[in-house]
Amino acid sequence: MAEIYNASQVLKLKARVTYVGALVNIFLAIIKVVVGILGQSAALIADGIHSLSDLVSDLFVIIAIKMGSREADHDHPYGHRRFETMATVLLGLGLIIVAGGIAWDALERLNEPEKLLIPNQDTMGIAIVSILANEWLFHYTKRVGDLTRSKLLLANAWHHRSDAFSSIVVLIGIAAVFLGYPFADAIAAVIVAVMIMKMGLSLVMESINELVDSALPEDYVREIRRVIKQTHDVQSIHFLRTRRMGEDAYIDAHIVVDSRISVSEGHMIGDRVRDELKTEFDDVVDVLVHIDPEDDEFGGKNQQSLTRKQVQVYLEHYLSEFIHSVDEFRIHYLDGLVEVEVILPHGMFTHTEQIEGLKKQCMLIEKEIDRIAKVYVFFKA
Numbered sequence: 001m002a003e004i005y006n007a008s009q010v011l012k013l014k015a016r017v018t019y020v021g022a023l024v025n026i027f028l029a030i031i032k033v034v035v036g037i038l039g040q041s042a043a044l045i046a047d048g049i050h051s052l053s054d055l056v057s058d059l060f061v062i063i064a065i066k067m068g069s070r071e072a073d074h075d076h077p078y079g080h081r082r083f084e085t086m087a088t089v090l091l092g093l094g095l096i097i098v099a100g101g102i103a104w105d106a107l108e109r110l111n112e113p114e115k116l117l118i119p120n121q122d123t124m125g126i127a128i129v130s131i132l133a134n135e136w137l138f139h140y141t142k143r144v145g146d147l148t149r150s151k152l153l154l155a156n157a158w159h160h161r162s163d164a165f166s167s168i169v170v171l172i173g174i175a176a177v178f179l180g181y182p183f184a185d186a187i188a189a190v191i192v193a194v195m196i197m198k199m200g201l202s203l204v205m206e207s208i209n210e211l212v213d214s215a216l217p218e219d220y221v222r223e224i225r226r227v228i229k230q231t232h233d234v235q236s237i238h239f240l241r242t243r244r245m246g247e248d249a250y251i252d253a254h255i256v257v258d259s260r261i262s263v264s265e266g267h268m269i270g271d272r273v274r275d276e277l278k279t280e281f282d283d284v285v286d287v288l289v290h291i292d293p294e295d296d297e298f299g300g301k302n303q304q305s306l307t308r309k310q311v312q313v314y315l316e317h318y319l320s321e322f323i324h325s326v327d328e329f330r331i332h333y334l335d336g337l338v339e340v341e342v343i344l345p346h347g348m349f350t351h352t353e354q355i356e357g358l359k360k361q362c363m364l365i366e367k368e369i370d371r372i373a374k375v376y377v378f379f380k381a
Contacts, residue, residue: 010148013144013147013148014144014148014150014153016144017140017141017144017153018153018156020137020140021137021141021156021160022055022059024133024137025051025052025055026055027133028048028051028129028130028133028134029048029049029051029052029055030048031048031126031129032044032045032047032048032051032126032130033045033048033049033052034048035122035123035126036048036119036123036126038122039119039120039122039123039126040119040120040123041119041120041123041170041174041185042105042106042109042185042186042189043106043119043169043170043173043174043185043186043188043189043192044119044123044126044127044170044174045189046102046105046106046170046189046192046193047127047130047163047166047167047170047192049098049101049102050098050102050163050166050192050196051130051163085207085210085211085245086207086211088155088203088206088207089203089204089207089208089211091155091159091200091203092199092200092201092202092203092204092207093200093204094200095196095197095199095200095203096196096197096200096201096204098196099193099194099195099196099197099200100193100197102189102190102192102193102196103189103190103193103194103197105189106186106187106189106190106193107186107190109186110183110186110187110190119174119177119185121178123170123174124171124174124175127167127168127170127171127174128167128171130163130164130167130170131164131167131168131171134160134161134163134164134167135160135161135164137157137160137163138157138158138160138161138164141153141154141156141157141160142154142157142158145157149248149282149283155203155206158199159199162195162196162199165195166191166192166195166196169188169191169192169195170188170189170192172184172188173185173186173187173188173189173191174188176188210243210244210245213243213244214243214244215241215242215243216242216243216244216249220242220249221240221242223280223281224240224242224251224253224277224281225237225240227276227277227280227281228240228253228255228273228276228277230276231269231272231273231276232269232272233257233258233269233272234255234256234257234269234273235255235256235257235258236255236256237253237254237255237256238254238255238256238292239252239253239254239290240252240253240254241253248283248284248285248286249281249283249284249285250284250285250286250287250288251277251284251286251287251288252287252288252290253273253287253288253289253290254289254290254292255269255270255273255289255290255291255292256292256293256294257269257291257292257293258293259293259294259332259334260293260332266291267291269291270289270290270291271289273287273289274287274289293332293333293334294334294335305333305338305371306331306338306371306372308331311329311331311338311340311372312329314365314369314372315329315340315342315365318361318362318364318365319342319358319361319362321357321361322354322357322358322361325344325345325348325354325358326342326343326344327343327344327345327380328343329341329342329343330343335373337371337372337373338371338372338373339372339373339374339375339376340365340372340374340375340376341375341376341377341378342358342362342375342376342377342378343378343379343380344358344377344378344379344380345379345380346379346380346381348379349379355377358377359377362375362376362377363375
């Protein structure tokens with residue numbers, strides 16, 4: 001993005017463009033319906049109803065923007081972005097219903113030619129005004145939608161573009177009537193209805209995909225994998241989930257790191273992955289990174305892994321003669337088994353006899369305790 005806006009500025013931009021769209025649609029709805037009735041154009045009346053549906057959609061957008069911009073709270077820990085998505089579903093369903101009514105009326109007139117409306121020349125001028133107004137609204141709304149990364153605004157922008165197309169169809173239909181084709185106006189009304197219905201179905205399906213947490217597009221996910229794999233100290237990525245909430249993207253990733261690094265180093269690598277993704281992709285707002293010491297996606301789960309307390313009991317039992325000399329011990333859970341590192345102070349390095357005795361006891365642990373695969377002995381530097 002060329003410009004950076006804070007949350008308050010984004011909200012103002014979204015509200016402004018929606019209020020402007022609402023005012024334009026009020027004007028267009030009134031003038032098209034009135035002139036359509038007076039000028040005897042079924043297509044222009046249908047287009048006026050289309051503009052009226054746009055006004056309703058603008059109201060949905062205004063409500064959704066206000067609700068969706070609220071911060072996360074106890075009941076909505078992921079925020080309120082889905083309110084925008086629900087509004088988009090309602091908008092799409094409304095368009096489908098309106099389109100059905102328009103098509104039904106036009107088809108009835110086609111079946112009864114005596115009911116066909118014959119438009120006058122004033123209707124052509126209004127159709128041209130509608131085309132220009134909706135095309136301007138499309139470019140204005142789309143620019144703000146791109147700046148604020150709002151899918152709802154982008155959907156509304158393309159809705160304005162569909163209005164411009166429908167007005168073009170109306171213009172052609174009215175012109176065809178003047179050229180001697182009396183059915184053209186009603187046919188244009190049906191075409192407009194089909195266009196409205198198609199847009200409504202598209203909005204509903206896209207929003208439902210978001211509500212059921214469908215993954216981000218494949219090429220987007222491929223880029224996410226690339227960024228993760230290129231992050232320093234990440235060995236591989238074996239599990240990745242993505243989803244969309246409003247204009248925001250959420251990522252859950254399982255990454256494989258060196259199996260013997262410390263917890264804090266693994267945490268630092270996870271933070272690095274998160275920061276890289278949020279820097280690379282503007283719409284990624286949350287990344288949950290799970291650190292794995294090995295690729296365990298398809299491996300069997302070890303339901304009886306020894307706890308640290310159990311390992312400590314085994315060490316105290318088998319190394320009872322040497323336990324006072326053990327500084328600490330570390331546990332690694334790898335390949336469904338346990339590996340233990342016994343850490344001795346550097347000063348014990350010269351106590352050869354004690355060390356040999358301790359090693360023998362460690363080998364006895366490996367032999368008698370099935371769940372402990374290996375016991376290593378290390379000295380502190």
